[in-house]
Amino acid sequence: xxxxxxxxxxxxxxAFTHGGKFHADDxxxxxxxLYLNPEIQITRGNKVPEEYDGIVxxxxxxxxxxxxxxxxxxxxxxxxxxxxxxxxQLGAGIxxxxxxxxxxxxxxxxxxxNDNTGEKNELATLIGNFNPTWDASTGGDEAFFRVxxxxxxxxxxxxxxxxxxxxxxxxxxxxxxxxxxSADDTQILVLPEFIPCQKRLSExxxxxxxxxxxxGGYCIQPQKxxxxxxxxxxxxxxxxxxxxxxxxQATGLAxxxxxxxxxxxxxxxxxxxxxxxxxxxxxxxKEAPVIVNLGGDSNVxxxxxxxxxxxxxxxxxIPLPDIPELQIDGIYGxxxxxxxxxxxxxxxxxxxxLREKPEAVYVDGDVFLTYPIVHQLRKKHIPVLTLVEQQxxxxxxxxxxxx
Numbered sequence: 001x002x003x004x005x006x007x008x009x010x011x012x013x014x015a016f017t018h019g020g021k022f023h024a025d026d027x028x029x030x031x032x033x034l035y036l037n038p039e040i041q042i043t044r045g046n047k048v049p050e051e052y053d054g055i056v057x058x059x060x061x062x063x064x065x066x067x068x069x070x071x072x073x074x075x076x077x078x079x080x081x082x083x084x085x086x087x088x089q090l091g092a093g094i095x096x097x098x099x100x101x102x103x104x105x106x107x108x109x110x111x112x113x114n115d116n117t118g119e120k121n122e123l124a125t126l127i128g129n130f131n132p133t134w135d136a137s138t139g140g141d142e143a144f145f146r147v148x149x150x151x152x153x154x155x156x157x158x159x160x161x162x163x164x165x166x167x168x169x170x171x172x173x174x175x176x177x178x179x180x181x182s183a184d185d186t187q188i189l190v191l192p193e194f195i196p197c198q199k200r201l202s203e204x205x206x207x208x209x210x211x212x213x214x215x216g217g218y219c220i221q222p223q224k225x226x227x228x229x230x231x232x233x234x235x236x237x238x239x240x241x242x243x244x245x246x247x248x249q250a251t252g253l254a255x256x257x258x259x260x261x262x263x264x265x266x267x268x269x270x271x272x273x274x275x276x277x278x279x280x281x282x283x284x285x286k287e288a289p290v291i292v293n294l295g296g297d298s299n300v301x302x303x304x305x306x307x308x309x310x311x312x313x314x315x316x317x318i319p320l321p322d323i324p325e326l327q328i329d330g331i332y333g334x335x336x337x338x339x340x341x342x343x344x345x346x347x348x349x350x351x352x353x354l355r356e357k358p359e360a361v362y363v364d365g366d367v368f369l370t371y372p373i374v375h376q377l378r379k380k381h382i383p384v385l386t387l388v389e390q391q392x393x394x395x396x397x398x399x400x401x402x403x
Contacts, residue, residue: 002089002090002093004055004086004089004090005036005089005090005093007054007055008033008036008037008040008055008090009036009037012041013037013039013040013041013054013055014040014041014042014043014054014055015030015033015040015041015042015043015054015055015056015057016042016043016044016045016048016049016052016054016055016056016057016059016060017029017030017042017043017044017056017057017058017059017082018044018045018046018058018059019044019045019046019140019141020046020140021131021140022127022128022130022131022140022143022144022147023115023124023127023128024083024111024114024115024121024123024124024127024128024151025058025081025082025083025111025112025114025115026057026058026082026083027127027144027147027148027151028083028111028127028151028155029057029058029064029082029083029086030042030057030144030148030151031148031149031151031152031154031155032083032086032087032090032155033055033057033086034148034152035094035152035155035156035159036090036094041054042145042148044140044141044144048060057082057085057086058081058082063085064082064085064086065082065085066079066080066081066082066085066115066116072085074109078109078112078113079112079113079116079117080112081111081112081115081116082115083108083111083112083115084104084108084109084111084112087100087103087104087108088104091103091104091108094159095159095162095163096166099162099163099166102162103158103162107158110123111123111124123154127147127150127151130143130144130146130147130150131143164196165196168195168196168197169197169200171195172191172195172197172200172201173200175189175191175192175195176189176204185275185278185279186205186206187205187206187207187208187232187233187278187282188206188207188208188210188275188278188279188282189201189206189208189209189210190209190210190211190271190275191209191210191211191212192211192212193211193212194211194212194214194219195211197209198221198223198224201223202223202224202225202226202227202228203226205232206223206232207222207223207231207232207233207278207282208220208221208222208223208233208278208281208282209221209223210271210274210275210278213267215267216269217255217257217267217268217269217270218267218268218269218270218271218273218274219265219266219267219274220265220266220267220268220274220277220278221264221265222234222235222263222264222281225359227381227383228359228360228382228383229354229357229380229381229382230289230357230359231263233281233282233285234263234281234285234287235259235263235266235277235281236250236280236281236284238250239251239259239266240259240260240261240262240263241259241260241261242258242259243257243258243259244257244258247259251277251280253268253273253276253277254269254273255268255269255270255273256268256269256273256277257269288312288313288314289309289310289312289313289314289359290313290314290315290316290356290357290358290359291304291307291310291313291314291315291316291358291359291360291361291362291385292316292317292318292353292356292358292360292361292362293315293316293317293318293362293364294318294320294353294361294362294363294364294365294370294373295318295319295320295363295364295365295369295370296317296362296363296364296365296387297364298317300362300364300387300396301315303387303394303396304362304385304396307360307396310359313359316356316358318352318353318356320365320366320369320370321345321349321369323366323368323369324336324337324342324345325337346372346373346376347376349372349373350373350376350377350380353373353377354380358382359383360382360383360384360385360398361377361382361383361384361385362384362385362386362387362396363384363385363386364386364387374399378399378401381401383398384398384399385397385398385399386399
């Protein structure tokens with residue numbers, strides 16, 4: 001057991017942090033300590049008491065503070081805050097080394113970065129809103145411990161989710177290995193029970209997953225392509241939105257029950273009909289992949305068709321939007337519209353692109369016009385491509401996540 005964990009879990013354990021306005025950093029730090037020991041006594045104040053022998057965090061310029069000049073920075077450049085410093089020593093004991101690192105990158109680092117730099121973070125803003133108003137008669141400690149309870153529920157749920165996903169990954173590997181020895185069709189995976197596995201299966205050729213429904217019968221879910229919002233194979237359009245007798249007639253399957261109009265779920269009464277629905281869909285699916293060329297000329301189309309798996313893609317051109325009206329002051333200009341109008345403009349541009357169901361979007365043009373679109377596409381996890389030149393060679397590159 002590490003020394004910090006021994007301090008947290010010992011009898012009469014105690015910890016101290018700063019008083020006054022609280023932030024996500026000290027709130028989640030306290031929630032983490034309470035997760036490990038619900039009996040630990042956490043005190044807030046403006047100065048660490050003399051000869052204090054408990055855990056001190058986010059104050060005092062000690063091991064679990066980050067306000068000193070020589071405070072620590074991760075190898076990737078994200079500075080540690082108190083939550084990250086505590087998680088570094090405690091995370092592996094909760095989730096294991098690999099998952100603890102994933103949790104640090106996905107959950108802890110954004111909060112650490114927010115506390116150190118002020119970078120916007122919605123969760124940090126939500127936590128901060130629990131602070132009393134400037135003229136409130138109640139003290140900050142009551143509000144602090146109330147929001148620590150909320151943070152504790154978030155942490156507990158997150159931990160269960162991460163551990164649950166790890167169990168699902170192990171289970172899906174077992175099922176895939178067993179089916180590989182017996183199944184004829186490598187594009188259809190039959191699960192003994194529902195297992196969350198879409199991310200793992202996006203890397204495979206599996207196009208449909210079948211599993212028992214909790215309402216009886218079987219559910220069928222098409223699987224998305226890797227780095228795409230599109231399915232590897234879709235149900236026939238003639239099935240979408242039908243149920244019961246209408247769906248039976250459309251499919252020719254006696255136990256067909258329901259096909260969602262969005263195409264992401266179908267149900268049947270028997271396993272044989274579920275497998276048949278998948279096979280019919282696979283046999284009739286002929287949709288070619290689409291790449292949207294936003295703002296680029298046709299000269300780049302041939303390059304786009306050389307991308308892996310895109311040799312038969314349809315290249316659909318969409319022009320960049322016009323520059324909106326500007327308020328001009330000499331050389332300087334600002335968009336002459338309200339914030340909501342600007343948001344609506346970008347939203348309509350994204351809708352136009354998504355109607356094409358693209359595998360990727362190639363973008364070329366003025367940064368002012370392209371950046372807002374690229375930003376929204378990346379938030380939706382749609383691959384965004386652009387053209388670069390390296391050592392005299394033109395290359396199509398994918399803009400990384402987080403850009």
